[in-house]
């Protein structure tokens with residue numbers, strides 16, 4: 313049995329009528345940028361999270377960059393980012409003129425290690441970007457305590473964790489602001505690029521909205537120098553339809569993850585969820601010392617798989633100028649050698665989970 317890594321077609325088929333209707337109403341309205349459909353999604357998503365403001369953006373990378381800009385972070389400033397994440401988390405820091413400072417991660421949780429944050433804070437440190445990687449919340453209470461004691465801003469990168477929570481509080485509501493991606497494969501995905509900024513700070517939200525729309529709130533009133541990074545109306549219409557299904561999809565992801573947890577034997581290391589965290593399993597990442605064997609078996613058997621991520625951020629060519637080596641980030645480096653992401657999507661069947669698990673269990 314071959315199994316796709318993700319199956320976006322299965323999801324579309326389950327909501328086809330609603331999506332098609334929403335898309336044609338955008339076309340009929342001929343309002344393709346902004347307007348009430350975008351506002352409706354922004355309000356709906358803010359309500360879902362329990363946060364005051366949501367500002368739609370063109371993608372999740374822009375939304376993070378715009379937050380940094382709106383906070384006044386730039387030349388001469390340092391921003392702490394985890395050593396393993398998608399490249400966006402670090403590149404946005406360079407793109408506002410500041411310098412990313414990498415921090416190693418907690419081995420069992422894959423998220424930034426608060427114990428190491430303290431050691432790299434300098435007078436130049438202006439912000440921390442914790443990433444709720446794979447759908448597991450970073451250690452927000454500890455991170456907020458350190459940040460508040462040093463008057464540093466916290467921007468949560470929630471691209472992989474829509475709906476995840478810690479102590480009953482949703483991610484995206486702990487920091488001063490948070491960034492979401494609605495890239496198609498994310499837990500809440502559009503049919504193209506889209507992103508969003510959320511914050512309880514009304515002034516920050518206003519500045520972000522202006523920055524992403526040519527520095528204006530109303531047409532031709534350019535109060536600051538901005539750029540163009542708005543959410544398409546079509547994407548907002550699709551996202552509003554999908555938002556209503558999100559909790560159901562997250563529950564299905566958790567059910568699939570539960571099947572994996574019971575089917576997989578202990579020849580590999582399975583994902584760990586701390587007691588007070590709710591993991592939303594954007595990715596189901598296991599660790600195996602025989603990863604390369606596993607990869608070839610998956611390829612031979614038509615099992616979708618991926619590595620998130622093959623190289624820790626400080627060691628990618630783009631950051632060669634920092635002259636880091638693997639021993640600077642021992643945990644992230646070790647993880648990068650052993651991790652592999654298994655297929656997981658809400659519509660996945662028990663039979664598919666068993667088929668994948670049987671292959672994994674067979675590698676001794």
Ligand SMILES: *Cc1c(COP(=O)(O)O)cnc(C)c1O
Nearest residue numbers: 371372373398400471493494495
């Ligand atoms: C997907 C992702 C982003 C960027 O989102 P885009 O919408 O693709 O720009 C940022 N951070 C992390 C951790 C991601 O997984």
